[in-house]
Amino acid sequence: MDERIDQTKKTGWAAFIVRTRWLWVVLGLALTVGMGMGLGKLGFNPDARVFFAEENPDRVALDAFEAEFAKDDNLILVMNAKEGGLFEPEILSAIGDLTEKAWLLPHVRRVDSLTNFQHTYATGDEMIVRDLVPDPANITAEDAAEAREIALTRPELVHSLIDPDARFGAMQVMFRLPGKNPETEVPMIVEETQALAAEFRAAHPDIELRLTGSVMINNQFAESGQDDAGSLTPLMFGAILLIILIAFRSLLGMLMTVLVIAMSAVIGLGALGWSGVPLNSVTVLAPLIIMTLAVASVVHMLASVRQTMVETPDRREWARVALDEHGGEIAVACITTAIGFLALNFSISPPFRQLGNIVAVGILGALFLTLTFLPALIAILPMKRRTALAATDRIMLPIAEFVIGWRKPLLIGMSAIVILFASGIPKLALEDDFVRYFDERYEFRRDSDYFERNLGGMNIMEYALPAGRSDGINDPAYLASVKDFTEWLRDQPEITHVRSMTDVIQRLNMNMHADDPAMMKLPENEMAAAQFLFLYELSLGYGMDLTDQINVDRSAMRISASMAEATTSDMLALDAKAQAWLADNAPDIAIAPTGMSQVFNLIAYRDVRAMLSGTVLALVAISFLILLILRDVKLGLISLIPNLIPAAMAFGIWGYSVGAVTLAIAVVIAMTLGIVVDDTVHFLSKYKEGKRLGMTPEDAVRHSFSKVGMALFVTTFALVAGFAILSTSGFAVNGDMAKLTALTISLALVADFLLLPALLITIDRRDTMTASLKTAPAAIAALLGLGMLAAPSPASAQSAEAKGLSIVQEAERRDLGWGDFTNDGEMILRDSRGNETRRVWRGMNLERPATAGEGDWSVIVFSAPRDISGTATLTQAKIEPADDDQWLYLPAVKRVKRISSSNRTGKFVGSEFSFEDLGSQEVEDNTYKWLRDEACPGGTGLTCHVVEGYPKNARSGYSKRVSWVDTTNYNQHKTEFYNRRGDLEKTLTATGYQQYVGKYWRPSRLDMQNVQTGKSTTLMQSNYNFGTGMSEGDFNAQRLPRLSR
């Protein structure tokens, strides 16, 4: 044993780090500074829509809806006339004044208020459209009473802009955000609105004014994000410092911890800055999470130092032993944690993907620092030595004895508790309401609740009911369906208000019939409906148009159903009823709802499904890592139990106690998995070490407790404290995530301390043989058994652009029947400075009959540069999009290797020719379009067809190729290659055409010029030799060594 320690002292990695400690201090600082420079590039995106990925189908539907109607970025100003109703002259004039001022807010599109409500009535044969309160400044009490009477009869207003008692009123300001500068647009609107509101409140102390609406929501996302980052960070630091101080009683230890965790956070956040992605309300938590997790690694090192210092005063030895004994486990712990976080990339919600990536980078940064920078500091800084064991170490042994003594009751009791808790999982309900993402500490939430209690609903289901044709909305049958649907919706108790154009159309019909109340119904024919609407639109005031109600070609009308204090399940249930009603009564106008609420309603549901595969993948990867480090299948399987049950228990407890959970739940399992396995890995590897030293299972458990018990306890405490602090966030997505994580991690410690040891002893007692399973056959079977991909079916060449196709087919036809040929090739690669490099080869080509459904075969054997001389490739081309079959022969090891040919866009031997440029081009690989005929480039006097070709294979590097094919011999003289973005990338010029065997034309020189990089490659082909009599047997992969020469 002694000899062994001496050996590692001299040679080990740990000793190396300690010896070169100053280097690592400098490197650690340099890495942090380098990554930290990215911090300057960080921005913040407050839009609530960051939660929706571009590809989220609900988001796609919402975008389509908003493109057709309008994007509702709105502000709602809620008013309450404290004494009496709203319809007092002075109050109405105040509202009128506020309405005018609201028009001056930035980016405003429309203002809907009581005073400018478009009231219609008839005067004889004439229909009048006017503001409800035409002149608010000079309104009389009679006018006000009249306005009240009108307003309370209008379904458009009641429960939307006024309550039925006319005590509460609202004004809705709509904005059109340019979206150019999301960081400042919303705050600027909010700031000016609040100034306006303050002015209003000062002038009218008897009117209560509150603000809500989607602009306020976005603003809240930004504010609470900054709130979390600002208020939680100091708390977090404080808690961590306290824990370290109590556990280790060392100021220097605390300092080192702070340094390492802060540097890790800088690395993670700096990486985000460099990537150019702005922060959002979820990713602001990333530095806090990184710091919490980094503490765990630091604690393991410090705990070891604390134990070693009892034995020796040599600081370098403290660092070396800590690295040597715990470095491996810390690395695995950090890597598993990083894997767990990387699995968040499966989330459907981009903020979580970004969170996962930032934290993963931060954790790997922390790992690097913990294994290099920290031990270097330990070896350098004069940390005070203590010679008594830490108190926490002393309490570990009693725990061990307890677990060993009470093993059986613990096993049974814990199993019962696990089952009991986990049974709460079905009680979880997914609840994503963006209003209730923010708790009551925020004014926004209080104001929104106030609005929903007294007036209307913030959650709106948008139905864009299709009429099936242009101008179809005037069809009486359609209008009748819409009216029925509107009325059905109004009958639903959970719905507060339905906005529908049928109300207006019915009223117009009445107005056009001299305000006859019996005519308050839909017009009887299409013409009348169209005319009434047209007349109405002409008379509307500025900004009051109908484009947000009816789409441009008048083929759909929008119904907006508001719900107050509705949960996700309420809304989904209502829509289910609505769909059933539509199917039964109006199948022609049936359509799924959209709107912000609807996207949020479905996001958790979608995310849970998306994260399922991510979680499974993380579980597999992490389990594989555990297997690698434990090298014991049995222990690996046992480790699954304490890794998985904490999350199951935590979810169950949540289900029993809270029930509702936001989309944060989807990511929690993957996230915590990587964290909780750390404890398991540390415990099991020490247990295994004990077993290897010949200990009984009981003694091995004691060994584990004494070696890592304290560290596990302290790290769990630190992690739980960190996440508990995060859980005080007023933003429910972050709060729920942190609460569930804290709960899961605490339960993991319980499982690792109480259940795992009992399990280990029980299993190892039963089977003392400890013969490890042979994993190999299973592993090989799994590798071989993995699924094959179905071959894509050959595409049939069918193109509307017949002329383009026929030109290419003619060119192909004229080149048919060449059989085989050999030639010599030389490539001259020039970089932008004109430096040249050469490649020389021999080529052999075999034409394959068109009936084979395959492309031609070719062999290339290089002869220069000399070091790759003899390297050969064989390509058996296929029709796109199938990959070619390709083999490579490496003469140095005489090896023939099948290689992947899926790389279409890579450059051939570093030239400007990509693999697809050089590959056999078949007619069927592209679709074509003839553009024009013109003189051929290069002054040959020939006329050229100019043909565009569009690759069928999505993996092609090109969006199109434009080719100049002469009308005489059908030779290509020039080709322009447009990259995927549609920009011209390369130009190929073919010159020196010569005819061989009286039929086949071949260019002697091809010049490929990359117009974007200035690099060029010249390909010269000479010494063509047709009809050499080669056969398929010469193009056999097994024969490549022979062809290589």
Place this chain on the structure above:
Amino acid sequence: MMTRYHAICPLHPSGGGLGWGGHSACDTVTSGKIPLPASPRNGGRGHTALAAILTLTLLATPTAAEELLGADFAELRGEVSVETILFPEGPLFAGQDHNSLSFAFEPTGTLEWNDVEVLGGADITASIRPFLRIDTADEERTHFDLREAKLDLRFGNTDVTIGNDIVFWGKTEIDQIVDIVNQVDAVEGTDGEDKLGQPMVAIRRILEFGDFSGQASVFYFPYFRERTFLGEESRFRSGLLVDGDDARYETGAEEWTPSFAARLAGFYGDFDVGFHAYHGLSRDPAFEVSSATLIGGQIVPTSLRPVYGRITQVGFDGQYTSGATLWKAEAIGRFDQRNLAFEEEDYVAAIAGVEHTLYGIGGTNFDLGLIAEYAYDSRGDEALTPFQNDAVIGARLALNDAQDTSALLTAAIDTETAETALRLEGERRLGDSFKLSIVGQTFLNTDDASFLDDLRDDHSLRLTLSAFW
């Protein structure tokens, strides 16, 4: 707890130095054979022949050959290289030199005659590729080999090869357990990829069965090549020296024992497969103690000798190409092979893995290949190969630049002992005719009882500068 076995334990002289052996009950080795006195070194073998061939090769310039021999094609090219291996740590065993400097010379001459009428219109290729290594420190490493000296005759779909040649079988990356034709030139590199030329007569024929396209081959090997072993002065060796020239055969005809092989290799759609059978002398020797001394009344071995016996092997190698992902596997069953404990044992071994290439990473022209393989050998600790229960992960980076810069990083991890061998290979062409290669190797976490423990101080950086013409 754990005795330091290597004092009496033989190394794994397999040449596949990327790995290690497991714990072995190697005391059984001594029970195999009574210690024998070392035989005198068989030095200087073939050096006269070497001089003659070199002169001939140099004289036979392509133009002269074309004119004198009426050839349709003649070419003389080759490579000279200088190599140094740097070791940051001092040697572990007495006699080992600190660092190493050596030179290699490898010309290749080729002549081709097409449609030779006397042979019924066959094409003939004659190739010769001698190899000479001169090492300034280790006499055993200074050696000469005829990598190739052969005639290839082509009759339509049939090929016949007569002479020295190197034949590669296999699909996996980390090791090729099916590759049995050529003996390892173990003094050349630590990865076992350098092979000695094997005298043979081979007949190959192209075969097409429906969609299967391939080649069937039969081989006759009249002569056996002994493995080379590093001498006392070299690093990368075990504490106990193996004298390769002192080999013992378990067949009467010794190195003239004939061996035979047959192979069918080809592809069917996206599957490339190969099957083979081999009967003859094993390329992998077992070891017995060849000399020993008495220390404190105990017999302590001082050197080992390789023992070659007759075996039979059948095997399979396959690859499934799925886009950028290659799934690979090899498996063999071998009968009558002596193991590390010098007992005859029938065993199976397998390697399986996957290679996935990410093309154009990050919008650049770089390709990154990710490799993961797992090697299994049913003999476990008694295996003659270091890869008995090992996982290998690796990454291959190709910059695809004009200099063909590339790098390969592999980590081979023993799943039982966590011994890890890290290896980094990199190469880049300098100008048109020079190439710089580096191979860095380090061994972490070596296990007391394993062969790799003898290499624990042999962290190394091998620098090779080659010139081509």
